[in-house]
Amino acid sequence: MSLQIIVNGLATGSVYALIATGFSLIFNVLKFSNFSHGALMTLSAFSGYFVAAQSGLGLVPTILVAVVTGALVALAGEFVAFRRITLNNSSPVYFFVSSITLGTMFEGIITVKVGANFYNYPQFFQNSTIKFGGVVISTSDLLMFFCSVITLLILAYILQKTRQGRGLRSVSFDRDTASLMGINVTRTIQFTFIVSGALAGLAGVFLGINYTLYPTLGSLVVKGFIASVIGGLGSLTGAIIGAVLLGFMETILISLVGSGYTPVFTFLLMLVFLLVRPSGIAGSNIQEKA
Amino acid sequence: MTLYLSILTQILITVVAVCGVYVLTGLTGMFSLGQAAFMAVGSYASGILVVKCGFPFWLACILAVLIAVVIGYLVGFPTVRLRRDYISLVTLGFGEAITALLNRATKLTGGASGFIGIPRKTTFLLALVSAIAAIAIVSWFKTSKYGRQCIAVRGDELAAKAMGINVPKIKMNAFLLSVAVTAFSGCLYAFFITYVDPTIFGWKKSADWVIMVFFGGVNSLTGSVVGAFILSGLPEVLRSLDQYRSIIYAILVLLIINFKPSGIFGEWELSPRNLKALGEKLAKRSRKEEKTDGAA
Amino acid sequence: MALLEVKNISKSFGGLKAIQDFSLEAEAGEIHGIIGPNGAGKTTIFNVISGVYTADEGSVTLKGKDITKMEQYLITREGMGRTFQNIRLFKGLTVLENVLCAFDPQSKYGIVGGLLPTPKRLSEEKRGREICEQYLELVGMADYKNERPENLAYGKQRRVEIARALTCHPKVLLLDEPAAGLNPTEVSELTDLIQRLSVDIGFAILLIEHRLELVMSISHKIHVQNFGKTIAVGTPDEVRQNPEVIEAYLGKEE
Numbered sequence: 001m002s003l004q005i006i007v008n009g010l011a012t013g014s015v016y017a018l019i020a021t022g023f024s025l026i027f028n029v030l031k032f033s034n035f036s037h038g039a040l041m042t043l044s045a046f047s048g049y050f051v052a053a054q055s056g057l058g059l060v061p062t063i064l065v066a067v068v069t070g071a072l073v074a075l076a077g078e079f080v081a082f083r084r085i086t087l088n089n090s091s092p093v094y095f096f097v098s099s100i101t102l103g104t105m106f107e108g109i110i111t112v113k114v115g116a117n118f119y120n121y122p123q124f125f126q127n128s129t130i131k132f133g134g135v136v137i138s139t140s141d142l143l144m145f146f147c148s149v150i151t152l153l154i155l156a157y158i159l160q161k162t163r164q165g166r167g168l169r170s171v172s173f174d175r176d177t178a179s180l181m182g183i184n185v186t187r188t189i190q191f192t193f194i195v196s197g198a199l200a201g202l203a204g205v206f207l208g209i210n211y212t213l214y215p216t217l218g219s220l221v222v223k224g225f226i227a228s229v230i231g232g233l234g235s236l237t238g239a240i241i242g243a244v245l246l247g248f249m250e251t252i253l254i255s256l257v258g259s260g261y262t263p264v265f266t267f268l269l270m271l272v273f274l275l276v277r278p279s280g281i282a283g284s285n286i287q288e289k290a
Numbered sequence: 291m292t293l294y295l296s297i298l299t300q301i302l303i304t305v306v307a308v309c310g311v312y313v314l315t316g317l318t319g320m321f322s323l324g325q326a327a328f329m330a331v332g333s334y335a336s337g338i339l340v341v342k343c344g345f346p347f348w349l350a351c352i353l354a355v356l357i358a359v360v361i362g363y364l365v366g367f368p369t370v371r372l373r374r375d376y377i378s379l380v381t382l383g384f385g386e387a388i389t390a391l392l393n394r395a396t397k398l399t400g401g402a403s404g405f406i407g408i409p410r411k412t413t414f415l416l417a418l419v420s421a422i423a424a425i426a427i428v429s430w431f432k433t434s435k436y437g438r439q440c441i442a443v444r445g446d447e448l449a450a451k452a453m454g455i456n457v458p459k460i461k462m463n464a465f466l467l468s469v470a471v472t473a474f475s476g477c478l479y480a481f482f483i484t485y486v487d488p489t490i491f492g493w494k495k496s497a498d499w500v501i502m503v504f505f506g507g508v509n510s511l512t513g514s515v516v517g518a519f520i521l522s523g524l525p526e527v528l529r530s531l532d533q534y535r536s537i538i539y540a541i542l543v544l545l546i547i548n549f550k551p552s553g554i555f556g557e558w559e560l561s562p563r564n565l566k567a568l569g570e571k572l573a574k575r576s577r578k579e580e581k582t583d584g585a586a
Numbered sequence: 587m588a589l590l591e592v593k594n595i596s597k598s599f600g601g602l603k604a605i606q607d608f609s610l611e612a613e614a615g616e617i618h619g620i621i622g623p624n625g626a627g628k629t630t631i632f633n634v635i636s637g638v639y640t641a642d643e644g645s646v647t648l649k650g651k652d653i654t655k656m657e658q659y660l661i662t663r664e665g666m667g668r669t670f671q672n673i674r675l676f677k678g679l680t681v682l683e684n685v686l687c688a689f690d691p692q693s694k695y696g697i698v699g700g701l702l703p704t705p706k707r708l709s710e711e712k713r714g715r716e717i718c719e720q721y722l723e724l725v726g727m728a729d730y731k732n733e734r735p736e737n738l739a740y741g742k743q744r745r746v747e748i749a750r751a752l753t754c755h756p757k758v759l760l761l762d763e764p765a766a767g768l769n770p771t772e773v774s775e776l777t778d779l780i781q782r783l784s785v786d787i788g789f790a791i792l793l794i795e796h797r798l799e800l801v802m803s804i805s806h807k808i809h810v811q812n813f814g815k816t817i818a819v820g821t822p823d824e825v826r827q828n829p830e831v832i833e834a835y836l837g838k839e840e
Contacts (some may be wrong), residue, residue, distance in 0.1 A: 083546070093444075105537055112533050222382055260394035262390070454754055
């Protein structure tokens, strides 16, 4: 494997890891697949564009605006779409419908604002590539990689060492018991949505830099889903490993079959993976309580 | 008049597709976010068979449905044994894969610029007959042993297994029936619009169908059909609001989920017996009102 | 060879040994009670026997056939019926339809009959309804067949669950705390029902129960579990006099 492929694979994988962890966090705590995650990424990426980037404020403010938007919108989304069904202990199908509905709503709002147009973030860097030995690295890839690693490290710290993080883990383990132990479950769920939304915002900006900004940008969330399935639904570490693996697979596939057919092959690989090892790399298989 | 007929035909085609979604989502509690991709398979396969291979329309439809069912089997096989989340995630990935394939296989599909020159075969009458047939078949399925087992699986997989129900098989049956019905609606669609392109089969369309099923009542086929009628007819009536369509849908559904989670119809089905019961109930109520009026 | 043979089964979850070395032999017509404090692994025994979990060690044999590693729904079809501690009837179906669900896997019409009302389907549905109504009659629930189970009292829901399990035509019936949440009248009615079924149908019944009076009065053999281990086996009288049982289950006498 050439060094170039490793570099590109890591850069792609790190963005997928941000998507996959944001998705997995909510899966862990509420045990449902949040299909509004993709549209939330787009929404935050666009808000970063309109509030900061368009007025020439540079990269850091753009990211900040997107992250804050993501967190706040996720929090609001939790309130309008998921609060009642969580409290009523409703059947999981309602979470599906709610999250799908929320997703179409976000996408609808974006479409009303921007139509079907494409937008581009302004050029954030003076030098778009850096040569390092024989390897060409784009500045944005480098930035994405380091930002993602730092973000994931902070996330790991929060989950392992802080009170909120421990609360989150215990709620995801057993909501009723956590509640009996005096953990404020509603607060913890809100906290989870804030973190997940912030991750969506960051991932959204990166995707926007990598591609262009368009209303259905969020469909790239499917990469995060595939990564979580490969990694093992419900495992954060698995999601990150799955994301990096997917990044490598895609980079290699693009050089073999071209970018057009790559989604077809990654999908087939995922099917094969599910056949061979349905519990994913992490081997976590959430069993329905008997 | 022709405009109305054309709108009605499109609505009826959507009704056929939603009947398929009802089997999967309403009866069995599974969500396919790649259901529209199966519609795409139906559209493209039948279109290609007629235009490029010279097959008669009806044979092309049958073959297209069979192709979709075979693909559905391959997609479903690894996933029906697992938690239900997997079928949603995997079908979503399937949708993306199909879109990519349709965009790239230019020679066969016309690529991003679409597949053109499909003859117009779908008439209002054909759409109407198809919709009635789809509703009839799905409601027979619902009251059969398969439908009952689907409802059991939706409610409690573990208890279903303890009753001797082969849960993966039941899920697979439901998935394949829903794929077949949706693929057939794709055939009708292609031969009505005479033109298909990859963008119209994205996850948004699948999501719209799920929303229609829930709007009407997740446990009621009647509700799903009415939901499909209202929600796919509404934007035709309110053309000016077209860009707000998905937002309005979303708000409606969020209201329903928060305040009337069983949907408009709940579990109520349109049948002679239920209609009679409803009539009696209403008669009783009006009699009661008369009495109170008289007393006052 | 006994109808049901459970040999030295063990099951752990992570570090927790839920069952250690549990054995049991049951013949047709027998009632076996399994008792023990909460967390003694009683329900796990049922879950292993009925195939929800696979045993780490040991074997389960039904009518001479090894069912240890079989899939749960196939074990049911071999002749294993069960009820659940926290009633698990299907929502969205009536009482009769709930019971019919247990008949459906035995119903003999194919996918064509699933989509169209063929004569075969109509006759099979009719046969199913008759069988299920018989079982509902047997547990005294025939009058409620068109009700929704969630609208019924707890004791009635339990009876529906038993009728549903009977429709699987079990050789062995597992009843997990059938008297939980019932009032004294309902408990005595249930006791009668279990005894009657055991005599009339002649299957082996395994019974997990907290109410000692119920278990002691109808069981032929009692297995006492504590922390995953069997601490005593014997007739109700033998068990009642076993000092270890008295200590574990009734508390140490001062």
